[in-house]
Amino acid sequence: MHTLPTIDFTNKKNLKPGSTSWLATALEATRALEEYGCFIAEFDKVTPELNDAVFHGLEDLFDIPIETKVLNKSTKPLYGYVGQIPFIPLYESMGFDYSNTLDGVRSFIEVMWPNGNEAFRCVFNLCFPVSANVLAYNNLVTELEEMVTRMVFETYGVEKYLDAHRKMVTYLCRGMKYRPPVENETNMGFVPHTDKDFITVLHQNGVNGLEVKARDGEWFRVEFEPSSYIVMSGDAAMAWSNERLYSPFHRVTMNGKESRYSIAQFSFLEGIIETPKEFVDEEHPLLFKPFDHLKYLDFYNKEENRRLECALRTYCGV
Numbered sequence: 001m002h003t004l005p006t007i008d009f010t011n012k013k014n015l016k017p018g019s020t021s022w023l024a025t026a027l028e029a030t031r032a033l034e035e036y037g038c039f040i041a042e043f044d045k046v047t048p049e050l051n052d053a054v055f056h057g058l059e060d061l062f063d064i065p066i067e068t069k070v071l072n073k074s075t076k077p078l079y080g081y082v083g084q085i086p087f088i089p090l091y092e093s094m095g096f097d098y099s100n101t102l103d104g105v106r107s108f109i110e111v112m113w114p115n116g117n118e119a120f121r122c123v124f125n126l127c128f129p130v131s132a133n134v135l136a137y138n139n140l141v142t143e144l145e146e147m148v149t150r151m152v153f154e155t156y157g158v159e160k161y162l163d164a165h166r167k168m169v170t171y172l173c174r175g176m177k178y179r180p181p182v183e184n185e186t187n188m189g190f191v192p193h194t195d196k197d198f199i200t201v202l203h204q205n206g207v208n209g210l211e212v213k214a215r216d217g218e219w220f221r222v223e224f225e226p227s228s229y230i231v232m233s234g235d236a237a238m239a240w241s242n243e244r245l246y247s248p249f250h251r252v253t254m255n256g257k258e259s260r261y262s263i264a265q266f267s268f269l270e271g272i273i274e275t276p277k278e279f280v281d282e283e284h285p286l287l288f289k290p291f292d293h294l295k296y297l298d299f300y301n302k303e304e305n306r307r308l309e310c311a312l313r314t315y316c317g318v
């Protein structure tokens, strides 16, 4: 039986880079990403009030009539409204387009008009409802993602590449709803997959359902509180680290009668991902050629590539 490690990132740990508790936490986090490809992070920057507001916002969002939701279109893969996937009928999701730049959240070209408790926002030619709460939430969760990324770079002694990495990071935030299955319906909420990004931070409304496949092939359930987050390494982190970090298969299975809402923040890199030479030696030959992360997403999103066991290996494996 596997249990995912829980790592404390709360204020009481007073995590300051270089401190004893920072170094210990960095080692713990890196080892967990190597062994399981994920861990549970206790993190208290998002207040319970903001947390509730984000999930109420998601409920309102998914309650909007389907005719309106489908107006949220995007040419970018995984952005916009994704609903009614035939083989996973319980699942709906909405991607929010936002990016962090060095001077904070990039401001959108905004046109807002009210719809119930939400405001519709028009970004370039993408229209979608996003509340200020989601943006506030994203900024706080980014702090967790930044801490973990820094810890991993430092633990591996490759911190000299961190600044360049940070300048390339761009985010996708996706809100998801899983309704409970009706009688005789599959309880598959989301099919097994690995994340294609660098680091994912995943959060849920208190209804469990996530399952992770361990390195030994065993699927195990991950249960976590509304005050905790799952931090997961994706395919890009696996390739970058020459497979020190693990990108685990995971899925969602729905049990019980309550809807599950989750929110995931994915970090993608705009540019070329290259394995630092520090990860390569005679015992550890280079496994992935340098690759353009966003072009890899385009590759993965082609129908014929979606079912590959490891799309990244096909795309740029040595």
Ligand SMILES: O=C(O)CCC(=O)C(=O)O
Pocket (backbone or CB within 6 Å): 174, 176, 190, 195, 202, 204, 210, 250, 251, 252, 262, 263, 264
């Ligand atoms: O909803 C979840 O807990 C998982 C979602 C997920 O794995 C994904 O969007 O990549």
Ligand SMILES: [Fe+2]
Pocket (backbone or CB within 6 Å): 193, 194, 195, 250
């Ligand atoms: Fe995922």
